[in-house]
Amino acid sequence: MxxxxxxxxxxxxxxxxxxxxxxxxxxxxxxxxxxxxxxxxxxxxxxxxxxxxxxxxxxxxxxxxxQATGQSAEPAESQAEIPVEAPVAAPRPPAAQPRASDTPPPAAPSPAPSPAPEALPAGGTITAASLESTSGGFVLTVVGDRPIGPVTHLTLASPPRLVLDLAGAWTLKAPNVLREEDGPVRHVVIGVHPDKLRLVVHLREESLLGRLGDPVSTREGDTLRVTATIAPGQ
The missing domain is CATH 1.20.5 (Single alpha-helices involved in coiled-coils or other helix-helix interfaces)
Known part of the structure; x- marks a missing residue:
């Protein structure tokens, strides 16, 4: 037990x-x-x-x-499988058109060549010269061995004179002084220069210079006539 x-x-x-x-x-x-x-x-x-x-x-x-993030975690492999789109190249802007202000100005025209110096009249030989008084003025006659070219003139005071220039290299085979006993002209002196023949008309009175008109030239072959008028005095 x-x-x-x-x-x-x-x-x-x-x-x-x-x-x-x-x-x-x-x-x-x-x-x-x-x-x-x-x-x-x-x-x-x-x-x-x-x-x-x-x-x-x-x-x-x-x-x-x-729940907090609102999306489920995805494995890295699934993210790697997402294709990546290649970047699209931006379109090129259109080429800039040249503006009117960008256009270069036209080239300045080249200066025209300066004209060659005018050849002087060949001139020649004065074989005769004469002075003739008229009621309204006087006439001066010059004869050459060829036609006589342009004639220019001017007036001078004290003493009163009318100067006539014949362009060209002239030689003188006539008297270089022409005299008058009466009339508006006292005498004419002819001088030879390298580029002209000068005739100086000496007036008899100072008052005639203010009444003297512009001389007028006429030609007949190799003969030149210069006519000058003098207005009547008061």
Whole structure:
């Protein structure tokens, strides 16, 4: 009987010990599961944009992260498969048209060559000269061995004179002084110059110079006549 009781007590004690061990083991596993759940909840609540990437633990995107960002995480391979469109070259602007202001001005015309100096009349020889007084003035006649060219004139005062120039290199084969005893002309002096023959008509009175008209030249072959009129005095 004592042995039976002793075995019963040992069996009961073993059962109690086993129950305590099972309780302790179950309670430890529950705590461990609770800790894991809490750890998972903490990791899910952490904002990966706040915690730097060098933390000792990693965060894995979960449903909460996908709801917060509004998009699901895609693997890198799927992103690599997205084709990248080549950049489209911008159209070239049209070539600028030259403006009127950009057109170079036309080249200035080259200056016309200066005319060659006019050749002087060849001249010749004066073979005769004469003076004739008229009622209204006088006539001076000159004869050459060829036609006589242009004649120019001017007047001088003190003493009163009419100067006639025959263009050309003339030589004189006639008297160089022509005299009148009466009439408006006192005398005529003929002088030879390299480019002209000059005839100086000396008037008899100073008053005649103011009444003397422009001389008029006429030609007949090699003969030149210069006619001068003098207005009547008051």
């Amino acid at each position: 004592k042995r039976i009781k002793g075995h019963s007590m040992l069996l009961a004690a073993a059962i109690v010990a086993a129950g305590l061990a099972a309780f302790a083991l179950h309670g430890g596993m529950g705590r461990t599961s609770d800790r894991k759940a809490e750890s998972a909840q903490v990791r899910m609540a952490v904002d990966p944009t706040v915690i730097p990437s060098d933390m000792p633990f990693e965060t894995s995107p979960g449903p909460a992260t996908e």
